Amino acid sequence: METDYLLDSDPLLRVRDLHTHFETESATVRAVNGVSFDIQRGERLAIVGESGSGKSAMAMSLIQLIAYPGRIVSGSVQLENKELVGMPEKELNRLRGKEVGTVFQDPMSSLDPVMRISDQMITPIRMHLKLGPKEARLLAIDWLSRVGIPDAEKRIDAYPFEMSGGMRQRIMIAMALSCNAKLIVADEPTTALDVTIQAQIVQLLKELTETTGTAMMFITHDLGLVARFAQKVAVMYAGKIVEYGTVHELFAHPKHPYTQSLLMTIPKISGEKSGRLLHIGGFPHDMKNQIIGCSYKERCSAAASRCHMEAPPLQERGGTQASACWLEHGLQTEGLDKIVSLDKHNKPQTAAVSMNYTKTAAGEADGHVLVIKDLHKHFKRDSLLPWRKAPEIKAVNGINITLQRGETIGIVGESGCGKSTTARMLLGLDEPTSGSIEVSGNIQIVFQDPYSSFNPKMKIGDIIAEPLNVQGIGTKEERRFKVRELIAKVGLEASYLDRYPSQLSGGQRQRIGVARALALNPSVVVADEPTSALDVSVRAQIINLLCDLKEEMGLSFVFISHDLSTVRYISDKIAVMYLGEIVEYGPAERVFTNPMHPYTKALLAAVPVPDPVIESQRDIQLVSGELPSPANPPLGCAFHSRCPLVTEHCVSHKPVLEDYQTTRQVACHAVS
Template sequence: MTEPVLQVRDLTTHFTTERGVVRAVGGVSFDVQAGETLALVGESGSGKSVTAMSLMRIVRPPGRVVSGEVIYRGRDLLKLSDREMREVRGAGISMIFQDPMSSLNPVMRVREQLVEAMLAHGKFTGAQARSRALELMERVGIPDPDARLTDYPHAFSGGMRQRVMIAMALANEPDVIVADEPTTALDVTIQAQILELLAELNRDLGTAIVLITHNLGVVARSCQRVAVMYGGRIVEQAPVDELFGQPRHPYTRALLAATPHLATSRQLPLLPIEGRPPNLIAPIPGCAFAPRCDAAEDRCHAEQPPFFHQEDHGRQWACWVSGADGVLPPPPPAAPAMDPVVEHDAQEPLLSVHGLVKRFPVKRRTGSVRRRTVQVSAVDGIDFSIAPGETLGLVGESGCGKSTLAKALLGIHPATSGAIRFDGRDVGVLRGGDLRWYRGQTQLVFQDPMSSLNPRLTVADAVGEPLLIHGLARGAEAKRRVAELLELVGLDPQVASRYPHEFSGGQRQRIVIARALAVSPRLLVCDEAVAALDVSLQAQIVNLLQDLQRRLGLAYLFIGHDLATVRHISHRIMVMYLGHIVESGPSEEITARPQHPYTASLLSAVPEPDPARERARERIVLTGDVPSPISPPPACRFHTRCPIGPKADPERTVCATERPLLTEVAPGRYAACHFPGELSGSGLGATQASVLAPSGETS
């Protein structure tokens, strides 16, 4: 083994607050080799981002690095002066932040920002920096780089802004890149592009990468080693194949069990980690994970475990139960989820939509001064239905029209044309009390619970507000109903007097769901309701929604871009692209045998938490972003990016001249493609399409 390019030893960082000292990072140690990607994984609050900021020395007061060493090129970065550290930052070690828009200067053109980053370290002259800026834009795959260098950050999509951030991180040819959740806010297709780009940096330039994430699929696809953090400490560290194949800490095993897979039965429940992460102000004696651990012994609650090592494999773990041999006892068996059987064709639809169109007027400049208004179709002629007690998943990239469709259904953005029928009634003609009835029957669960809860209202007021608005309860009756709703979503009614900021992200999402249930709706529209949550919190909310569906007979329109999660909760899935539905059908069939190339592309972009399967899967990486709905491609709107269309086979001109209709290509399967099924093996694959039912039989 060569000398590591970065060595972190016993790194400890504290934050001094009015409530006490927050021990955010406590004794973290790891090495990173040149050309290697090391993942730091764990729930929110485990200390991953603070570790990254500590080794970059960008922790702001009241935080401070208390002790430890960060060795880079033989120097301890924690002992350098501020001037010396500025020379290292960006030139030797650079950082990619989660939100590129908050990291890029909105009033500077991209070229100026790239050139400034290079000139600050004196590695390049002005002419060299300007030339290299163009090379960097080409390197990270930005189309028409010369023209895009003159743009401001707001003119780029989210994926392209993240590429600009990577270009800036590469500007001074650093040895190490610290990437803090660089793909969390991106679609799976853009995420796949970014991960492929980071892999190229490993291969071609020998750049070492510290990748911070809570997505274990990303780890399986991109990393060579993994360090699992909990309560500010690393509790397990191992090569990626060995960690996924045989975890030696119960927390690692719990994270893997909470992660949805594309190749497992939907009737196997996700297993969330019960309880909450530890209080870092008042740490408990013993192992920090013991209160949530299904294998904990008496010693676990009394004494902190040491690190056990397996030097020849580069493994270490801190667990009394697995001990020196690293063998964990099997977890307790989980009861299979009782997924309600919904015979879609045998029931009268609860919601039916025919020819739904939603257009927005947009002003476009046609000359130096003159502007004209054009109508942009965000949703363009969509048909579907949802049966009582059914979950219909809706997937697609950002900008395809998913949220617009949801708001059109709820009347937030009234439909331009088309028919919406709910329980046999035409929603378009409802007025007054009838319209209020429909709004009570359909409720929306937003992606970000903090932005949809009033910070000045207690939980009791927030959940009880719909009861007052709809005249359903007041006074003591409303208070009793609020307690029932909180209990229904798994919260203690005693928390009703607290405010939203006093809860975790998963608890806030439960509060939002309780508020949506206050008016006894029959249809919930969940718009990316779990996208911003950790894997464990995500599992809790998915299980809660499924439990509520069984108990209350609710129907869901579940919107997301993570096909693994959408597949797990949905009976059927619709795939949307640029305002059109391009495929629909039963969820397990869609993911096993996609009929539309766009669906196959989405599936291949979903990282699976299984390193062996990731290496064996067929990979389709789409290039470019979703075209603008202002000027969509003619005929098939996907043909400009299609892996089997005119770009791949010039003889397939029909894709660019004739729009394919959504037609039944197999029983219950619909696709809008001139060549359906050509990439059907790009889902789970022929050998993985069979899934294991709870009984142990192959289904």
């Protein structure tokens, strides 16, 4: 086997030539297409790649949980020399949980909502470790304490819905480790979490693997997390590993064109802000089709005739590094420059738009298009006890924002800080308790998940035309012409108009969401987490598109996200929200390069940098705890329970958002 030099003689997990197929009526999907690797005891291996690369299918194949109609066609998976492929289900059930633990992306769908945490933890502990009920409960409480659950003795009897997302994920980690598992398979365990909670979870996983000696396979598309957490990295593409090495080798000297391109698509959280982001052209290989030659050839600027005829093997490139490319060093400087150059000129081609957009160059203010004054939104809940008054939830508690034409404001903060409630009020979906919203023109939205906002039975052309039809704008022929202009505006061909949402990729669907938002000639577009569900390369395409539209059409954006690197790239100014209030507000570059509020500093410190050298040298002071409940906010400064600079004055006196050095505003007693 060509990868023998990568493989150890006595690994914890040994995978050899694994193939997993999904048999459908129309075709066979070869999701895992010959994967071989080892995981050593106590080792942290990251698996990275775009959606559809086979990461999750491979991980589920390892523990024999591949869903129908998937099946392992061939290959070997051995845990401590025990063959798992073909093992009877009864034996696999004894192994799962005890020797192999799993942490899934969405803990709420993995935990039983009608069972207490105690029942879900204690049962497997008793089964696998043969302990009595008292001993099993004490062990479960101990593990909950070890993963940072406060008041574990009481919280163990709570239900999952009574916990926050971060707490539920900690419970999943405690469950995975409680039976002394030797290997943890973590499939995107931090994707749905805020950046602060994500940083806490990654640090927790790292510390636990170091103290317990448990090995971990960490599946993610976040290369920053890989740099912070992993020791080894395997890059997957089209069901195969195309590059493998230590985290330092792979980030310092990537050898495969796919890895090199992935690393160049990431917006930076610090340093000089670059121009247009690189994105990888084309789409991943359709695994229903047979692969002839290199699977990456259609997207590679260095592809030669040999690449179209002969598949490159995974071969040694020095040290422990290996890549599946005929070129020893992948794309040279010339090839990388070519990609960047092509991308700079690959802007959406548009026809002469007839919708009377006001053309204003970005940054040339010609009046405010959005003014928010002292905006409040309080929710009143009915009390279960008639003699007890239910607490009022202050979701948004007096914010002020102004937005000029052609300007983008990024609103950042943890879940529960009031970002989405603000967006709903801007769109008229929630009525403010008090305050005012003034919009010049109209306001539209681009949703986080376009697929759930589309009618799956409607063609793309009808989806884009729907706002025009509802408002009765123009004749049928005029609407058809405008729809063709709109789809050209977002960089797609007119042929897509006859397709259905299920026939488009995630990035294409998001472009359609943008086109629909533009149909009514908005002056302001609210983009609510528009890139969070997208791969890093597709994310770059959407960011570039929004920047192009802002420049060409003078559009203004309210960009809501927890991805701070994306927010920094696209925004002109930033509003940092905490518990319904703005705690820092000002120009994006100043906020990112010199944050003043302790919460802003904590958010930026939590963002992982896609460089293992920098990550190893960072003295990261993670914010502790989670966002307090808006139904019972702290007295004084809302952040004081988590702030490293807290004083007695902070506990009793609420800070006011005040001007700081003329360019921004900060609400903090420690800032003068």
